[in-house]
Amino acid sequence: MAVTMEGGLTHFSEEIEPFCRWRRTEDFDIVELHLPPGLKKEHLKIQINNTGVLTITGRCPMDQTKPIKFKKETKVAKNCKRNEIRAKFSKGVLYVTMPKTTPIAVAPYVPFQGNTSGTPDRHDADDDTSNMTKCASEFHSKFDSLRGKLWRKTVFEGMAAIVVVTAGVVGAVKAYQYFMASPV
Template sequence: METMNEETLKLFDGDFEPFCQWKKDEHEILEIHLRGFKKQHLRVQVEEPGIVKITGERPIDGTLRRRFRKEIKIPKNCKTDEIRAKFSGDILQIILPKQTTAFPAKPGSTESITRSESMPSSYLLHIESSSSTLEMNTKLALQVAGVLAVVLAFGAYAYKYFHCGHVEG
């Protein structure tokens, strides 16, 4: 009988959604709270076109594991080649440096005003977990079933109304 090693027995306690918050200063910073994770459990990748993918997976006990996956859209005003990640304590920071544009304050003045746009929290694009995917698929199936029921009911009514009306006449 073949024995299974720990690598083949990876069981997942479940995907989870870590607490996240945006901080704004001279950069946009997404803070992801990851209690129990270590740097080697995390992966941050800049993907095309304009997406930062953050994934993590860690052992809980024995063969159980926890994991998450997040994707954020890189704003147009971000210096893509300067994006960096920093993990300290239980917090992973994704730092998105903003491009700044200098505008003169007044005609003839040497002062300038630096304009930077802020990134709304709607830039959080995609949170993938087995439970949220299942919920989305269930909602979609219910919507499709509802539309189908309405179409079938209308079709039966139209068939009865038009077909039976011509038979009598």
């Protein structure tokens, strides 16, 4: 609870910590803030400073005596396009979308093994090299994306397996305790 004094009057406000969820992809980050009912778009303020800290604040007058307020600060990614950050407020959820610059995939060096006799080839060497570079770049981009998706799926399935095993162990312990405690 925060107390402020203005001209002899005391104002009470309740500070809350809204539920926050992050979604990260290769192209953008999205932060979702689940805000209390009654909060409107005009009650929100979103700023980013020169050091890359995104600050989201809100103040909502819930009744005559006790407004609710919050402040959420987070550091944005270094490759975030700061001038393209967008926010959308819908059904009590604030979505802040932060697009990222796409890293340029570097193709491995492949030496040109063309004609060394000094006579012109039918194909231009520069076209072949640029096509190889483009193809390698696309391959690395798609491979990295697939690797990331498979890793997330593996982590999710691993966590699900841990939950199932834990539930089974807890159930077995409870069953053992029940049968040991019951009179014969």
